[in-house]
Amino acid sequence: MGKTFGQLAYIRHIITFSLSPFEQRAFPNFFSNGFPNLVRRFRGQIFRIGPPFALLYIAFDWTTKTHQALLRKNPADYINDE
Amino acid sequence: MTKIFRKSNPLNKMINSSLIDLPSPSNISYLWNFGSLTGLCLALQIISGLLLTMHFSPSINLAFDSTVHIVRDVYGGWFIRNVHISGASLFFTCMFIHIGRGIYYGSFKNLKTWYSGVILFILSMLTAFLGYVLPWGQMSFWAATVITNLLSAVPMMGGTLVETVWGGYSVGDPTLKRFLVLHFLMPFSMIAVSLIHLVFLHETGSNNPMGINPNMDKIPFHPYLSFKDILGFSFLLTFLITFSLLLPYLTTDPDNFSPANSMVTPPHIKPEWYFLFAYSILRAIPNKLAGIIALVMSLSVLLLMPILIRSNKRSMTFMPLMQVTFWLMVCNFIFLSWLGAMPLEPPFILMSQISSFIYFFIFFVMFPLISRNEDKILEFHAMYS
Numbered sequence: 001m002g003k004t005f006g007q008l009a010y011i012r013h014i015i016t017f018s019l020s021p022f023e024q025r026a027f028p029n030f031f032s033n034g035f036p037n038l039v040r041r042f043r044g045q046i047f048r049i050g051p052p053f054a055l056l057y058i059a060f061d062w063t064t065k066t067h068q069a070l071l072r073k074n075p076a077d078y079i080n081d082e
Numbered sequence: 083m084t085k086i087f088r089k090s091n092p093l094n095k096m097i098n099s100s101l102i103d104l105p106s107p108s109n110i111s112y113l114w115n116f117g118s119l120t121g122l123c124l125a126l127q128i129i130s131g132l133l134l135t136m137h138f139s140p141s142i143n144l145a146f147d148s149t150v151h152i153v154r155d156v157y158g159g160w161f162i163r164n165v166h167i168s169g170a171s172l173f174f175t176c177m178f179i180h181i182g183r184g185i186y187y188g189s190f191k192n193l194k195t196w197y198s199g200v201i202l203f204i205l206s207m208l209t210a211f212l213g214y215v216l217p218w219g220q221m222s223f224w225a226a227t228v229i230t231n232l233l234s235a236v237p238m239m240g241g242t243l244v245e246t247v248w249g250g251y252s253v254g255d256p257t258l259k260r261f262l263v264l265h266f267l268m269p270f271s272m273i274a275v276s277l278i279h280l281v282f283l284h285e286t287g288s289n290n291p292m293g294i295n296p297n298m299d300k301i302p303f304h305p306y307l308s309f310k311d312i313l314g315f316s317f318l319l320t321f322l323i324t325f326s327l328l329l330p331y332l333t334t335d336p337d338n339f340s341p342a343n344s345m346v347t348p349p350h351i352k353p354e355w356y357f358l359f360a361y362s363i364l365r366a367i368p369n370k371l372a373g374i375i376a377l378v379m380s381l382s383v384l385l386l387m388p389i390l391i392r393s394n395k396r397s398m399t400f401m402p403l404m405q406v407t408f409w410l411m412v413c414n415f416i417f418l419s420w421l422g423a424m425p426l427e428p429p430f431i432l433m434s435q436i437s438s439f440i441y442f443f444i445f446f447v448m449f450p451l452i453s454r455n456e457d458k459i460l461e462f463h464a465m466y467s
Contacts, residue, residue: 002284005105008297048405056413059433060420066429 104303107296115314116180123173130166140262145218146341164330174356188396190387194282212265219338235371293397358422366434393453
């Protein structure tokens with residue numbers, strides 16, 4: 001069932017590398033590199049994800065307001081009422 | 083050479099090759115957690131469901147009261163029921179995200195895995211519908227009436243079909259009993275299909291966000307992804323417990339706190355939130371049979387994904403226009419779901435019709451056109467820029 005390690009791909013030379021536990025840093029440069037990267041990724045996606053959600057909001061808003069407007073009576077019908 | 087027990091014993095070998103030494107792509111994101119999370123939800127639903135069955139009486143005279151009895155008298159019964167209710171919502175949340183991820187990253191190109199997944203999705207929808215009828219509240223009864231009546235639109239044999247499903251001339255005691263039996267049985271068939279889903283998945287290996295062959299750079303499932311899955315489990319259980327303890331009836335209908343009454347139709351019959359998109363499509367079309375065909379199409383369109391999206395790139399990661407279309411589909415899905423919960427009044431009717439049209443337009447026109455031509459546009463752009 002499926003391929004196992006050793007038969008996945010033809011790889012010349014096996015390179016293994018490891019880091020000493022004394023050298024490991026779980027969150028290296030979290031703020032100095034991570035935050036600008038977050039901004040970069042956000043800017044890369046916002047114009048692809050934003051417009052559909054903006055449309056969704058406009059459609060939702062228009063539908064709700066139109067429904068409320070349709071539930072109201074037409075004031076012109078009661079203009080001659082006492 | 084020493085024999086490694088996890089690799090020599092036939093049973094352990096299976097567990098080893100699917101949970102320990104499984105070569106997995108090194109770049110899969112947290113979106114790849116949702117398959118295992120859906121599996122966890124299924125397990126939790128089966129366990130909580132089993133405990134609920136022990137105190138439930140499947141008779142139209144006792145079902146509602148026995149549900150109240152579970153919540154009020156059975157030790158911890160309220161919690162088990164709340165877990166079962168919130169678990170169903172989380173199950174579908176995970177499944178929708180799982181399917182969305184499959185569409186976005188082109189996972190449907192693993193045909194056998196995708197088709198078994200679609201079968202699982204349909205089975206879970208059926209199971210959830212059957213389970214919703216069991217407490218025999220107003221909404222349970224009317225949901226059963228509305229949905230089973232859909233079968234009456236089948237030409238020639240509609241009436242016979244409906245009566246066969248009912249076990250009588252209306253939704254009644256035999257309907258409730260057979261629904262319990264099927265609701266109990268189907269999750270086990272879902273386990274079997276899940277295993278098939280996994281076998282097919284492990285045959286090809288997981289897809290990855292880049293949509294390229296990841297065989298050059300793979301990592302063992304354990305410890306990397308096993309621990310990542312456990313982290314996902316802890317988040318899901320946190321959500322489940324939060325919803326079960328604080329907002330257990332968040333997604334349920336208040337009408338279901340009244341016992342079923344065939345003489346009183348609730349003013350707004352609507353299903354649980356995860357069926358609303360399909361319900362909205364069903365309601366949008368005035369003709370009964372056409373509505374049902376659209377409803378079936380709204381689900382079975384997933385089966386056509388490998389034909390509809392055909393590009394030489396697997397993932398949408400490098401296809402900006404496809405990404406916009408995908409998010410448009412997501413927003414339209416949310417809008418349809420919201421419309422499904424609204425009363426049948428203007429402008430909701432018109433908006434449901436427009437939204438249903440957009441749903442199929444995205445799947446049948448936008449996805450095929452854009453996926454086939456976007457790479458050409460990008461190539462053209464690259465050539466002349």
